[in-house]
Amino acid sequence: GAVVSQHPSRVICKSGTSVKIECRSLDFQATTMFWYRQFPKQSLMLMATSNEGSKATYEQGVEKDKFLINHASLTLSTLTVTSAHPEDSSFYICSAGLAGGREQFFGPGTRLTVL
Amino acid sequence: QQQVKQSPQSLIVQKGGISIINCAYENTAFDYFPWYQQFPGKGPALLIAIRPDVSEKKEGRFTISFNKSAKQFSLHIMDSQPGDSATYFCAARGNEKLTFGTGTRLTIIP
Numbered sequence: 001g002a003v004v005s006q007h008p009s010r011v012i013c014k015s016g017t018s019v020k021i022e023c024r025s026l027d028f029q030a031t032t033m034f035w036y037r038q039f040p041k042q043s044l045m046l047m048a049t050s051n052e053g054s055k056a057t058y059e060q061g062v063e064k065d066k067f068l069i070n071h072a073s074l075t076l077s078t079l080t081v082t083s084a085h086p087e088d089s090s091f092y093i094c095s096a097g098l099a100g101g102r103e104q105f106f107g108p109g110t111r112l113t114v115l
Numbered sequence: 116q117q118q119v120k121q122s123p124q125s126l127i128v129q130k131g132g133i134s135i136i137n138c139a140y141e142n143t144a145f146d147y148f149p150w151y152q153q154f155p156g157k158g159p160a161l162l163i164a165i166r167p168d169v170s171e172k173k174e175g176r177f178t179i180s181f182n183k184s185a186k187q188f189s190l191h192i193m194d195s196q197p198g199d200s201a202t203y204f205c206a207a208r209g210n211e212k213l214t215f216g217t218g219t220r221l222t223i224i225p
Contacts, residue, residue, distance in 0.1 A: 006158075032211065043204060043215045044159065093158050095213075102147040102208055106158040 023094030030096030121216030138205035
């Protein structure tokens with residue numbers, strides 16, 4: 001099956017710093033990648049959709065200047081949380097989809113803790 | 116309406132029993148309905164999925180029942196095992212995006 005990896009798996013940072021999370025499709029080319037956020041005991045909320053070589057589309061209420069998404073290649077998308085604050089602490093999960101396919105393949109998630 | 120409603124919030128089932136989780140949706144443009152299993156600290160993993168032109172799909176112990184007219188679908192886990200204890204999410208796809216239900220925490224007791 002299609003495998004998606006994320007790095008790092010967990011990160012702790014100080015308030016005000018920026019953190020970059022990588023999402024890679026290991027054995028397929030992902031035309032579209034998605035970034036989700038999940039608070040404890042809650043559901044996954046879509047933050048943004050990114051297509052290779054174009055700007056990401058952000059969901060309503062998600063600050064594009066705070067959550068920078070770059071989809072530089074068909075196998076790599078990055079999410080940068082800029083000037084992180086404690087309220088940004090969450091579980092960030094990416095997924096990747098194939099062109100014309102319905103299924104999304106999810107990464108293992110990144111636990112971000114902002115002190 | 117993009118909302119997907121899921122129930123129950125939590126479920127306790129005895130080992131060997133049947134676990135049933137229900138979801139309902141409003142948007143008739145949804146074209147794909149997957150179920151995901153998530154363990155603590157892990158990403159969700161696809162269990163089984165169905166298209167709206169099919170009323171039932173079975174894969175091993177997992178079955179999706181789909182009622183298009185009622186805009187409802189459900190997951191049945193037969194012969195539930197302790198290893199099935201996890202959080203389950205239904206989802207619906209529209210405009211290439213997935214909308215997730217609120218999740219059901221399933222606990223299988225001996």
